[in-house]
Amino acid sequence: xxxxxxxxxxxxxxxxxxxxxxxxxxxxxxxxxxxxxxxxxxxxxxxxxxxxxxxxxxxxxxxxxxxxxxxxxxxxxxxxxxxxxxxxxxxxxxxxxxxxxxxxxxxxxxxxxxxxxxxxxxxxxxxxxxxxxxxxxxxxxxxxxxxxxxxxxxxxxxxxxxxxxxxxxxxxxxxxxxxxxxxxxxxxxxxxxxxxxxxxxxxxxxxxxxxxxxxxxxxxxxxxxxxxxxxxxxxxxxxxxxxxxxxxxxxxxxxxxxxxxxxxxxxxxxxxxxxxxxxxxxxxxxxxxxxxxxxxxxxxxxxxxxxxxxxxxxxxxxxxxxxxxxxxxxxxxxxxxxxxxxxxxxxxxxxxxxxxxxxxxxxxxxxxxxxxxxxxxxxxxxxxxxxxxxxxxxxxxxxxxxxxxxxxxxxxxxxxxxxxxxxxxxxxxxxxxxxx
Amino acid sequence: xxxxxxxxxxxxxxxxxxxxxxxxxxxxxxxxxxxxxxxxxxxxxxxxxxxxxxxxxxxxxxxxxxxxxxxxxxxxxxxxxxxxxxxxxxxxxxxxxxxxxxxxxxxxxxxxxxxxxxxxxxxxxxxxxxxxxxxxxxxxxxxxxxxxxxxxxxxxxxxxxxxxxxxxxxxxxxxxxxxxxxxxxxxxxxxxxxxxxxxxxxxxxxxxxxxxxxxxxxxxxxxxxxxxxxxxxxxxxxxxxxxxxxxxxxxxxxxxxxxxxxxxxxxxxxxxxxxxxxxxxxxxxxxxxxxxxxxxxxxxxxxxxxxxxxxxxxxxxxxxxxxxxxxxxxxxxxxxxxxxxxxxxxxxxxxxxxxxxxxxxxxxxxxxxxxxxxxxxxxxxxxxxxxxxxxxxxxxxxxxxxxxxxxxxxxxxxxxxxxxxxxxxxxxxxxxxxxx
Numbered sequence: 122x123x124x125x126x127x128x129x130x131x132x133x134x135x136x137x138x139x140x141x142x143x144x145x146x147x148x149x150x151x152x153x154x155x156x157x158x159x160x161x162x163x164x165x166x167x168x169x170x171x172x173x174x175x176x177x178x179x180x181x182x183x184x185x186x187x188x189x190x191x192x193x194x195x196x197x198x199x200x201x202x203x204x205x206x207x208x209x210x211x212x213x214x215x216x217x218x219x220x221x222x223x224x225x226x227x228x229x230x231x232x233x234x235x236x237x238x239x240x241x242x243x244x245x246x247x248x249x250x251x252x253x254x255x256x257x258x259x260x261x262x263x264x265x266x267x268x269x270x271x272x273x274x275x276x277x278x279x280x281x282x283x284x285x286x287x288x289x290x291x292x293x294x295x296x297x298x299x300x301x302x303x304x305x306x307x308x309x310x311x312x313x314x315x316x317x318x319x320x321x322x323x324x325x326x327x328x329x330x331x332x333x334x335x336x337x338x339x340x341x342x343x344x345x346x347x348x349x350x351x352x353x354x355x356x357x358x359x360x361x362x363x364x365x366x367x368x369x370x371x372x373x374x375x376x377x378x379x380x381x382x383x384x385x386x387x388x389x390x391x392x393x394x395x396x397x398x399x400x401x402x403x404x405x406x407x408x409x410x411x412x413x414x415x416x417x418x419x420x421x422x423x424x425x426x427x428x429x430x431x432x433x434x435x436x437x438x439x440x441x442x443x444x445x446x447x448x449x450x451x452x453x454x455x456x457x458x459x460x461x462x463x464x465x466x467x468x469x470x471x472x473x474x475x476x477x478x479x480x481x482x483x484x485x486x487x488x489x490x491x492x493x494x495x496x497x498x499x500x501x502x503x504x505x506x507x508x509x510x511x512x513x514x515x516x517x518x519x520x521x522x523x524x525x526x527x528x529x530x531x532x533x534x535x536x537x538x539x540x541x542x543x544x545x546x547x548x549x550x551x552x553x554x555x556x557x
Numbered sequence: 558x559x560x561x562x563x564x565x566x567x568x569x570x571x572x573x574x575x576x577x578x579x580x581x582x583x584x585x586x587x588x589x590x591x592x593x594x595x596x597x598x599x600x601x602x603x604x605x606x607x608x609x610x611x612x613x614x615x616x617x618x619x620x621x622x623x624x625x626x627x628x629x630x631x632x633x634x635x636x637x638x639x640x641x642x643x644x645x646x647x648x649x650x651x652x653x654x655x656x657x658x659x660x661x662x663x664x665x666x667x668x669x670x671x672x673x674x675x676x677x678x679x680x681x682x683x684x685x686x687x688x689x690x691x692x693x694x695x696x697x698x699x700x701x702x703x704x705x706x707x708x709x710x711x712x713x714x715x716x717x718x719x720x721x722x723x724x725x726x727x728x729x730x731x732x733x734x735x736x737x738x739x740x741x742x743x744x745x746x747x748x749x750x751x752x753x754x755x756x757x758x759x760x761x762x763x764x765x766x767x768x769x770x771x772x773x774x775x776x777x778x779x780x781x782x783x784x785x786x787x788x789x790x791x792x793x794x795x796x797x798x799x800x801x802x803x804x805x806x807x808x809x810x811x812x813x814x815x816x817x818x819x820x821x822x823x824x825x826x827x828x829x830x831x832x833x834x835x836x837x838x839x840x841x842x843x844x845x846x847x848x849x850x851x852x853x854x855x856x857x858x859x860x861x862x863x864x865x866x867x868x869x870x871x872x873x874x875x876x877x878x879x880x881x882x883x884x885x886x887x888x889x890x891x892x893x894x895x896x897x898x899x900x901x902x903x904x905x906x907x908x909x910x911x912x913x914x915x916x917x918x919x920x921x922x923x924x925x926x927x928x929x930x931x932x933x934x935x936x937x938x939x940x941x942x943x944x945x946x947x948x949x950x951x952x953x954x955x956x957x958x959x960x961x962x963x964x965x966x967x968x969x970x971x972x973x974x975x976x977x978x979x980x981x982x983x984x985x986x987x988x989x990x991x992x993x
Contacts, residue, residue: 142705142847152772153704153891250702256848258702265701266686266694268589269578269868336588394854397833411578412692412855412865418830419851429848432705446880455589
């Protein structure tokens with residue numbers, strides 16, 4: 122029986138999950154591959170901590186290059202995360218003619234172009250199913266099963282921490298800070314949760330999805346990114362009254378030669394399947410010109426689910442290695458040379474419905490003032506609510522708009538915030554009604 | 558640029574969709590493949606009807622063998638459906654060394670073993686993403702992305718007609734016959750809907766899913782199949798009161814070396830994602846030992862969505878044809894020789910919760926009689942309801958059981974149906990609570 126050898130760099134949570142798959146499902150994988158895929162070397166700076174798995178010490182090394190440069194190893198699994206030394210290791214593995222499997226979305230979002238060009242030149246694969254939505258097979262769905270479709274949009278709930286926090290805030294009416302602290306205690310949020318709650322992690326993943334769906338390079342910095350730390354329990358409560366749930370949504374759309382690429386808290390209709398995605402689950406909704414809407418739902422993180430994605434990639438590469446000829450599927454779904462450089466639509470050009478909230482002193486005429494400013498900026502009001510509820514001496518005014526331009530909304534809010542009667546500055550949450 | 562030629566047999570609804578993809582997305586596919594995939598011949602008995610597409614008449618023939626035996630054609634797309642002549646055509650295509658793509662679930666469920674063995678011997682692929690759940694990429698998810706997982710269960714809502722009917726019955730409180738007639742008028746149900754409403758179509762698809770997930774042959778006749786024609790609006794109403802939705806569910810599970818393979822109306826908790834799958838949509842929920850639960854949701858039928866699946870397969874085969882060596886992935890996920898022959902658990906061995914309904918004359922003592930019979934058969938009652946509602950001189954008694962054996966339940970119901978006070982014979986609906 123043919124044997125393909127793999128090496129692992131990074132024996133953290135996901136790395137340990139990968140070792141578990143190798144140990145538990147070796148026979149099953151062999152049956153499905155008609156060949157043996159073996160993990161022969163593991164590098165980590167810490168090779169003494171007990172990770173709850175029994176490992177032959179001879180497999181372990183603290184020297185990543187002992188894995189990367191081993192001539193017998195054909196597949197390098199990179200699971201150390203972060204930009205460096207991950208970038209250096211991956212580029213070196215490619216230079217050595219190895220196929221690379223990674224779960225590193227930050228690396229791909231920022232250095233993807235450099236890595237993919239190097240890999241294509243060397244004729245090796247870079248696989249990254251685990252980098253987006255954990256165990257959910259969305260990357261291969263886009264690259265393989267749905268590849269006869271022209272994609273119109275991709276929407277995702279891609280960060281389990283944010284979704285857990287928003288789901289609990291929505292269900293329990295608690296405030297962001299309270300739920301975040303509890304999530305940290307329970308291990309659903311990192312000690313430093315910035316990357317998650319400020320939307321950066323979601324943005325990394327969106328960059329990869331857009332690149333795949335629309336066959337274009339994406340400058341990560343051009344993605345509008347807004348996190349969930351400004352969402353209050355009040356907003357979730359108002360959202361429900363209007364028939365919405367608030368989710369941190371990654372939104373990628375293609376239209377008129379421009380890409381919409383944005384990550385922000387979004388009101389979506391309660392009846393939409395994405396509104397039901399609760400807790401730490403992830404989901405991705407794709408819209409193709411033939412397939413229509415397809416939604417994939419599952420665990421977006423965690424040792425086992427992410428290891429499942431890594432190993433699916435490892436088996437795909439093994440299958441490719443058993444054959445000869447050019448690479449089966451280019452890493453980004455098409456060759457580097459034919460990728461586009463579509464411009465990202467500036468956020469100011471966005472047109473949509475908005476939820477606006479501002480805290481004011483409850484005096485006659487305040488509503489008229491606000492409505493007047495909105496009218497001056499060409500923003501028409503769909504509904505307005507002023508609950509009899511004092512918060513710190515002020516009452517909230519909530520406004521749902523018809524179609525309005527982002528630039529106009531921002532200008533109007535800046536003006537409203539200057540009003541003498543305003544006690545709590547305005548918040549906006551964008552609404553997506555045409556999710557299909 | 559390399560060119561791979563494909564031929565199509567069957568220019569019905571899906572066939573027309575396939576032609577549309579070739580016409581509309583040729584450039585896109587070429588970009589993604591780095592090669593050209595061309596449709597060079599189309600066979601159909603009827604080549605004169607206008608199908609709303611413009612076609613070069615030179616492509617058309619009434620002779621299927623002119624396509625199958627064309628030495629330039631490497632890929633045969635079979636979309637005529639049914640057992641014969643589809644089986645003969647597919648076997649001949651394989652004998653000619655062609656790769657086959659089919660949407661024919663009936664053919665695969667009944668003649669899959671013969672076809673797969675022939676294909677493996679010839680070293681060609683048989684691809685069938687379109688045969689299960691239309692556009693949803695579930696076959697490739699099982700065979701490729703999730704292939705490092707040991708699957709524990711597969712659950713599916715796989716028939717759009719049944720799901721449309723049940724969804725409307727649930728929402729509108731209408732009876733089966735009424736909604737069926739309306740569905741036929743609207744084109745959501747066939748003139749002869751037997752295969753759909755009696756669960757046969759779902760069963761065909763379940764046979765394929767079980768075969769793939771558990772790596773085993775399945776004797777189609779061993780799948781327990783029960784349709785939706787006995788479900789009444791009353792059942793859906795009671796289900797809701799207990800917190801359930803009723804769906805025609807395909808259930809495949811693996812445990813203790815036996816396969817559970819059954820299709821029947823099933824009560825599932827309203828909070829479960831499968832309960833939300835409405836209208837003509839399909840969904841499949843897989844449970845893998847590493848990935849956990851994954852759900853895929855989308856359009857299970859229709860010209861465009863099914864064509865998307867066919868073309869995804871065609872592009873996969875094209876990618877394989879551009880390389881050399883053994884087949885990349887065996888058609889059923891593993892080689893024929895290593896497939897198992899797991900026994901199907903007899904339905905009588907099933908243990909679970911049941912919903913029972915029987916119509917009785919409203920006399921003192923009737924409840925005690927029924928409860929007594931259930932007790933004698935070792936069936937314990939979780940709750941019981943006797944609404945004050947006369948239907949044809951009788952009142953319904955509804956019972957939810959704790960864990961009970963299927964054989965015991967059937968025996969008890971047979972005894973209950975003999976009671977003098979029974980006016981409407983008993984119905985049972987199985988409940989799945991541990992859907993994960």
